[in-house]
Amino acid sequence: xxxxxYPTGKLSYNxxxxxxxxxxxxxxxxxxxxxxxxxxxxxxxxxxxTPYRPEGWxxxxxxxxxxxxxxxxxxxxxxxLTEDNxxxxxxxxxxxxxxxxxRLTPVNVSLTLLQAVHERWVVLLKSMNEADFSRPLMHPxxxxxxxxxxxxxxxxxxxxxxxxxxxxxxxEGW
Numbered sequence: 001x002x003x004x005x006y007p008t009g010k011l012s013y014n015x016x017x018x019x020x021x022x023x024x025x026x027x028x029x030x031x032x033x034x035x036x037x038x039x040x041x042x043x044x045x046x047x048x049x050t051p052y053r054p055e056g057w058x059x060x061x062x063x064x065x066x067x068x069x070x071x072x073x074x075x076x077x078x079x080x081l082t083e084d085n086x087x088x089x090x091x092x093x094x095x096x097x098x099x100x101x102x103r104l105t106p107v108n109v110s111l112t113l114l115q116a117v118h119e120r121w122v123v124l125l126k127s128m129n130e131a132d133f134s135r136p137l138m139h140p141x142x143x144x145x146x147x148x149x150x151x152x153x154x155x156x157x158x159x160x161x162x163x164x165x166x167x168x169x170x171x172e173g174w
Contacts, residue, residue, distance in 0.1 A: 004053035007163035011156045017148050022133065025155040030122045032158030033115040036066060039165040040107060047174060048107060052164040059168065061097040062161050063107045067114040068096050073154045074121045080137040080147050081128070087138040125151070 014021065040048070040063060048060040057065065072091065079086040096102070133148040168174075 004056070004164075004167070006160070007167045008156070008160050011153060011160075013149055013152055015148070017133070017152075019130065022148070022151060025151050026122060026125045028155040029125065029151075029158060030118060032066070032070075032162065033111065033118050035162045036063065036114065036158070036165070037111050039162050039169070040111075043169075043174065047172075050168065050172070052168045056164075057097055059165055060107060061102055062164055064102040064105065064110045065093060065097050066158065066161050067110045067117060069093070069157060070114060070121070070154065071117050073150065073157075074117055074124070076137060076150060077121070077124060077147060080135045080150075081124075081132060085136045085138055085144075087140065090139065090141050 017025075040059060043059065048063070049058045051058050052062060068091075076088050079088060128147070133146065133151065135147050136144050137147075137150075139145050
């Protein structure tokens with residue numbers, strides 16, 4: 001049986017990305033907002049409040065989590081591009097997912113936020129040169145990371161959460 005937590009598989013890193021591989025990852029990031037919007041299209045409130053797996057987040061929480069995460073990612077890229085080895089601040093994803101704005105904000109607001117953040121982020125990503133992608137940052141929980149690694153992480157992350165929704169829809173026949 002497939003692990004419902006990782007419908008696209010676990011994240012793995014390539015520490016020797018080519019320009020073409022980076023371009024493909026940037027394309028995946030660019031496509032995430034439309035893919036997530038399509039994944040939830042037509043779902044009603046009961047469906048949005050259905051967990052994508054037992055003891056997992058609801059679809060609604062997933063939809064609000066992606067822009068929460070990707071806003072942080074965008075800021076992390078900007079910090080690493082403008083500071084020398086900045087230490088970034090992690091956040092408690094589960095706690096954020098349980099806040100009132102996640103329960104009370106229509107999912108379209110987060111889908112629109114995701115689209116706007118990705119438009120800016122993709123412009124930034126496409127402006128970067130090879131040396132920029134090797135710029136480091138310090139993650140208090142994950143240690144030293146490069147922007148190449150963050151690029152891979154967030155390209156994976158968007159598809160990972162889109163698949164949470166699309167796989168649930170398949171299992172439920174929605």
